[in-house]
Amino acid sequence: MYEITLFPPAPYDFSHLFERLRHSSNWVLYRMENDSITRLFLVDGHPVLVKLTSTGTVEQPQVKLAACNATNEQQAKRAFAYCRHVFSLDRPLAPFYAAIEQNDPVLFRLVQQHRGIHMLLEPGVYEAMILSIIGQQVNMTFAANLKHELVKLCNQSFEWKGQTFYAFPSPERVASLSYEDLRKLKYSQRKAEYVIDFARLVADGRFPVDEISRMSNEQAIEEMVKLRGIGRWTAECVLLFGLGRPDILPALDIGLRNAMQLFYGLDRQPSEQEVRQMATRWRGWESYVTYYLWTALGIAKQRKQEA
DNA sequence: ATCCAGGCTCCTG
DNA sequence: CAGGAGCATGGA
Numbered sequence: 001m002y003e004i005t006l007f008p009p010a011p012y013d014f015s016h017l018f019e020r021l022r023h024s025s026n027w028v029l030y031r032m033e034n035d036s037i038t039r040l041f042l043v044d045g046h047p048v049l050v051k052l053t054s055t056g057t058v059e060q061p062q063v064k065l066a067a068c069n070a071t072n073e074q075q076a077k078r079a080f081a082y083c084r085h086v087f088s089l090d091r092p093l094a095p096f097y098a099a100i101e102q103n104d105p106v107l108f109r110l111v112q113q114h115r116g117i118h119m120l121l122e123p124g125v126y127e128a129m130i131l132s133i134i135g136q137q138v139n140m141t142f143a144a145n146l147k148h149e150l151v152k153l154c155n156q157s158f159e160w161k162g163q164t165f166y167a168f169p170s171p172e173r174v175a176s177l178s179y180e181d182l183r184k185l186k187y188s189q190r191k192a193e194y195v196i197d198f199a200r201l202v203a204d205g206r207f208p209v210d211e212i213s214r215m216s217n218e219q220a221i222e223e224m225v226k227l228r229g230i231g232r233w234t235a236e237c238v239l240l241f242g243l244g245r246p247d248i249l250p251a252l253d254i255g256l257r258n259a260m261q262l263f264y265g266l267d268r269q270p271s272e273q274e275v276r277q278m279a280t281r282w283r284g285w286e287s288y289v290t291y292y293l294w295t296a297l298g299i300a301k302q303r304k305q306e307a
Numbered sequence: 308a309t310c311c312a313g314g315c316t317c318c319t320g
Numbered sequence: 321c322a323g324g325a326g327c328a329t330g331g332a
Contacts, residue, residue: 139312188328231315255313
């Protein structure tokens with residue numbers, strides 16, 4: 001068992017993260033307890049279970065990471081690196097807040113209401129791509145179900161103290177599926193093809209995941225949209241959720257446009273051009289703004305439903 | 308019932 | 321080259 005203690009930059013609202021993981025789409029990959037989150041990562045194909053325990057406050061965050069079953073320090077370190085990336089444990093929000101306060105008072109009020117919310121990311125380009133393809137077009141609940149079913153079908157699991165933990169399926173495992181396997185899980189024929197074909201490219205080394213992460217945003221998007229099934233939106237989601245790039249603006253995204261209509265009090269959904277126009281105020285922080293708008297819209301919808 | 312979800316491809320005129 | 325149908329399903 002390897003352990004480290006981290007002091008993420010304040011503010012960090014872990015209670016929001018816990019709430020989000022408990023309620024939404026993520027229960028296959030994350031196991032929640034009172035103040036801890038456990039997730040299984042594949043490190044060079046070896047399952048490594050990481051447990052994050054929050055031991056601080058929003059303004060003085062502190063977390064303990066434990067690699068429960070790691071067999072050597074190197075393995076533990078790599079699992080910790082995934083964990084730090086996924087939960088944005090090393091990224092300060094303060095510069096984002098400062099930039100928004102200066103340039104966009106409307107948005108600043110909204111952001112303050114959700115102070116301490118950090119981006120929840122995917123481990124890398126591959127995972128983000130599969131999930132973004134799954135998320136194309138369909139509503140969030142259905143997309144979450146498709147993800148859940150894929151993870152269970154692939155069943156790359158690990159037993160620890162009587163509990164079963166599921167890893168996000170490796171490219172090789174997804175590559176070994178047939179389109180028909182996914183059709184049975186309510187994937188459309190197209191979606192099944194896009195997901196499996198992409199996994200096969202990665203598994204065969206025909207799609208250089210590492211090179212993508214070194215490219216500029218536009219260069220990376222250009223590479224990704226060459227693939228069948230990958231449009232601009234999907235490529236942008238990969239950069240945002242997979243690599244955590246701070247300056248991605250999915251200007252065509254329906255959720256972003258709905259959120260802007262609601263929170264800026266517009267009388268209709270803004271066009272792509274209008275989104276880009278308004279986004280000039282957020283230069284450098286487009287991903288963060290988008291993430292906050294998505295999150296705030298989700299919370300608003302949830303409240304409306306409860307009322 | 309109908310329309311729309313954090314889209315994309317493919318076919319038509 | 322713009323425009324629109326079709327995709328699978330579930331919730332409003």
